[in-house]
Amino acid sequence: MELIDTSPASEQDASVTASATAPQDSQSLRTNALGTGGIVFMVISAAAPLTIIAGVAPLAILIGGVSAPLAYTVAGIILGIFAIAFMAMTRYVKALGGFYTYITQALGKAVGLGASFVALVSYNALQIGLYGLMGTQGHEMLEKEFGIDVPWWVIAGIGIAAVFLVAWRGIDVGAKVLGVLLALEALILIVLAVVILAQGGADGITFGTLDPANLFNPGMFAILGVGFAAFMGFESTALYREEARDPNKTIPRATYISVIFMAVFYGFILWAIIIGLGEANAVAAAGENPAGLVFAEAGQYLGAWAELVMYLLILTSVYASQLAFHNAINRYTFSLARDGVLPRVLHRVDPKTGSPVVSGLVQTALAVIVVGAFAVFGLDPYLQLLLWVNSPGVIGIIALQVLTCIAVVVFFLRNRELARRWYVIPAAIVAGVLQIAILWVLCTSFDLLTAAGPAVNAILIAITPVTFLIGVVLAAVWKRTRPDVYAGIGGASEYTEVTR
Numbered sequence: 001m002e003l004i005d006t007s008p009a010s011e012q013d014a015s016v017t018a019s020a021t022a023p024q025d026s027q028s029l030r031t032n033a034l035g036t037g038g039i040v041f042m043v044i045s046a047a048a049p050l051t052i053i054a055g056v057a058p059l060a061i062l063i064g065g066v067s068a069p070l071a072y073t074v075a076g077i078i079l080g081i082f083a084i085a086f087m088a089m090t091r092y093v094k095a096l097g098g099f100y101t102y103i104t105q106a107l108g109k110a111v112g113l114g115a116s117f118v119a120l121v122s123y124n125a126l127q128i129g130l131y132g133l134m135g136t137q138g139h140e141m142l143e144k145e146f147g148i149d150v151p152w153w154v155i156a157g158i159g160i161a162a163v164f165l166v167a168w169r170g171i172d173v174g175a176k177v178l179g180v181l182l183a184l185e186a187l188i189l190i191v192l193a194v195v196i197l198a199q200g201g202a203d204g205i206t207f208g209t210l211d212p213a214n215l216f217n218p219g220m221f222a223i224l225g226v227g228f229a230a231f232m233g234f235e236s237t238a239l240y241r242e243e244a245r246d247p248n249k250t251i252p253r254a255t256y257i258s259v260i261f262m263a264v265f266y267g268f269i270l271w272a273i274i275i276g277l278g279e280a281n282a283v284a285a286a287g288e289n290p291a292g293l294v295f296a297e298a299g300q301y302l303g304a305w306a307e308l309v310m311y312l313l314i315l316t317s318v319y320a321s322q323l324a325f326h327n328a329i330n331r332y333t334f335s336l337a338r339d340g341v342l343p344r345v346l347h348r349v350d351p352k353t354g355s356p357v358v359s360g361l362v363q364t365a366l367a368v369i370v371v372g373a374f375a376v377f378g379l380d381p382y383l384q385l386l387l388w389v390n391s392p393g394v395i396g397i398i399a400l401q402v403l404t405c406i407a408v409v410v411f412f413l414r415n416r417e418l419a420r421r422w423y424v425i426p427a428a429i430v431a432g433v434l435q436i437a438i439l440w441v442l443c444t445s446f447d448l449l450t451a452a453g454p455a456v457n458a459i460l461i462a463i464t465p466v467t468f469l470i471g472v473v474l475a476a477v478w479k480r481t482r483p484d485v486y487a488g489i490g491g492a493s494e495y496t497e498v499t500r
Contacts, residue, residue, distance in 0.1 A: 035245050039254035040261075041179040043234050047262055048130075048321035049269075050185035050314050052230045055133060057270050058290040063448060064223040066279045067214040069270040075227035076263020078434045079234065082401055083259055085408040085428035086235065087252040088420055093411075098235065098332060099400045104490030106407035106414070109479075112490050113341065114471030115403055119332055121467050122396030125389050126232055127325035128367045131156040132374070132385030134318040141311040153375035160371065163322050164364040167330065168355050181320040185313045186265070188298070188306065193272035195301050202278030209271055225442035225449060229394045230266055233324060234258050235401065276301060326363060333359035340488040383451055391449045392463040398439050399464050405432030 060068040086102075093105045100119055104112025135152030142148040142155075166177055197205065208214055237255045274282045276297050286293055299307035334356040337346035350357040374385045408428040412420055442449070446457045478486040 036250045036253045036257070037179070039237050039250060040257050041182055043237055043254065043258040043324070044262060045182050045320040045324040047231055047233055048317045049182070049262070049265060050189060050310070050317035051130075051133065051321060052266060053189055053269055053273070054294040054310065054314055055137075055291075056226060056230070057266075057273065058286040058293040059448075060223045060226050060270070061274065061282055061293075062286040062290060063219040063226075065214055065217045065219055066208045066274050066282050067211070067217060067220055068223060069209050069267040069274070071220065071223045071227035072230055072266035072270065073263050075224065075231055075438075076259055076266075078431060078438070079228075079231050079401075080256070080259045080263070081427050082405065082431035082435070083234075083255050084421075085424055085431060086404060087255055088424040089404075089408050089411055090251060091248065092415075092418060098328075098335075099404050100332065100335065101490055102411075103400070103403050103407045106411040107403065109486060109489040110472045110475035111403070113475040114468040115400055116332070116336055116341065116489075117467045117471035118396045118400055118464055120329070120336075121463065122393040122400070123325055123329045123332065124363065124366060125391075125393030125396070125463075127322055127329060127363075128370050129386050129389030129393065130318050130322050130325075131159060131367065131371050132381035132389070134159045134315060134322070135371075136382040136386070137311065137314050137318065141315070145308055145311065151375075152381045153371060156371050156381070157368070159319055159322065160364060160367050162319065163326050163367075164360055166323055167326050167360050168350065168357055169353055177320075177323065181316045185317045185320075188310060188313060189265075189269050192276075192298050192302060192306070193269050196272050196276040196297075199301065201272075201275035202281065205275060206279050208279045209274065221441055222445045222448055224438055225394065225445065227266075228398060228438055228442075229390075229449075231259070231262055232394060232397055233321075233328065234262070235397075235404075273297060326360065329363050330356045330359040333362070339490065340485045387450045388452060388456065388460060391446065392460045394449070395439065395442060395461065396464045396467070398435055398442070399468075402432050402435050402439065405429070405435070 057068070060071060064071055089102050089106075093102055098119065100112055100116035103115040132152075135154075135156040138155035139150060139152045142150050214220075234255065237251050237258070273294060277285045277293075289296065295307050295310050298310050333342060333346050334349075336342040337344055337359070346356070346359045346362065348358045349355060370389070371385070374381065379385060405428045409425055409432075412418065412425055443461055446461060447454075450457055450460060452460070475486060475489065478489075
């Protein structure tokens with residue numbers, strides 16, 4: 001028994017995946033360019049481990065107390081369950097497009113187009129908002145360590161250019177750069193954790209993180225959204241299917257490795273940070289100096305050199321995250337252009353490097369416009385560019401994951417003849433329900449992520465549903481006015497069962 005894709009676009013997909021390691025024309029991504037390791041580097045780099053630990057985790061400690069490490073572990077478990085369902089569907093729906101493709105296949109073209117718009121807005125928000133963090137951290141490092149006052153937007157501009165240039169060189173070059181940067185940032189955090197534990201921390205090795213009295217601290221529920229935000233981008237493994245070697249194996253393997261690594265890594269490192277501070281003092285220390293907490297602890301346990309190195313590495317961590325998100329955005333744009341939803345010119349790739357260079361130029365221009373606007377109007381790069389722009393992206397991605405869970409259930413119930421493990425549908429249901437709960441908690445405590453007022457928060461929360469509705473309405477209009485474009489939404493994903 002074999003499943004064969006019989007839709008017209010399947011011939012195009014087959015020609016893409018059958019090519020050699022370099023594309024044959026300006027319409028194909030570079031094939032066989034990524035192994036499991038390269039995809040893992042892309043995914044974990046998008047999550048930016050050092051940025052999470054040094055830039056966000058102190059806030060988690062301040063709000064959630066000493067049990068904050070479990071927020072990351074719980075998020076990892078829920079997303080691991082989601083990955084089981086998500087990966088089961090990738091065996092059968094192989095057109096490039098990530099969540100957009102899977103949602104379209106199961107829930108229809110209107111819902112799929114709405115999902116595609118949410119994905120584009122969310123990934124751009126996550127990527128562009130980080131330029132605020134890059135500018136802030138770069139400005140502080142240069143001023144503190146070298147006495148140089150460089151405007152944050154200059155540093156952000158250099159970052160924008162560097163992201164585009166490396167992405168333009170090709171996906172394999174980007175994977176190598178991300179691999180090096182990820183290894184360095186993970187190494188210094190592991191060294192810090194090991195030294196803290198070896199020295200016994202501030203008050204010895206303690207396990208208050210697991211104390212039931214701390215686990216049910218009301219603040220723990222509030223920071224679950226922060227825990228989920230730390231995994232943003234892990235689902236982008238499916239976007240690299242056409243560029244992966246043996247994608248039926250490398251894509252699931254990379255997804256599971258990424259989720260497991262981040263869940264264990266975040267939980268362990270943050271627990272060690274708390275041990276270094278002392279459980280009794282951790283929350284107070286996070287309140288006194290949240291931005292510099294981990295840097296100061298590195299200086300205390302490793303020496304002054306470590307504080308400087310960590311400042312440098314957090315810049316490369318943010319850069320690595322931006323590069324990974326830039327690549328993911330370009331592949332979403334490339335997919336939508338191939339399906340006819342976006343202008344065809346965005347489907348062009350550089351024939352030498354296989355990178356979707358036109359999509360990359362458009363995404364880079366958007367980043368320049370947004371960063372430039374925040375600079376011109378004198379808005380704060382951290383409290384406004386980072387928090388205000390990033391937060392809608394977090395909501396959007398979790399909403400897409402909920403829709404994907406629904407899509408998995410519908411797809412396999414509709415296609416009962418397709419082989420699947422017994423636990424796939426239960427996994428999709430459990431993951432979907434849990435993520436709906438997380439989404440509700442996140443929206444009701446949104447001020448913790450944005451540090452903004454009710455009016456601003458209402459606008460930021462509304463971005464995801466409004467964007468989704470625009471896509472749904474546009475699909476309905478195109479069904480009547482542009483049936484050829486409507487027919488292409490979702491790419492190749494119709495399958496017929498045949499017997500050999």
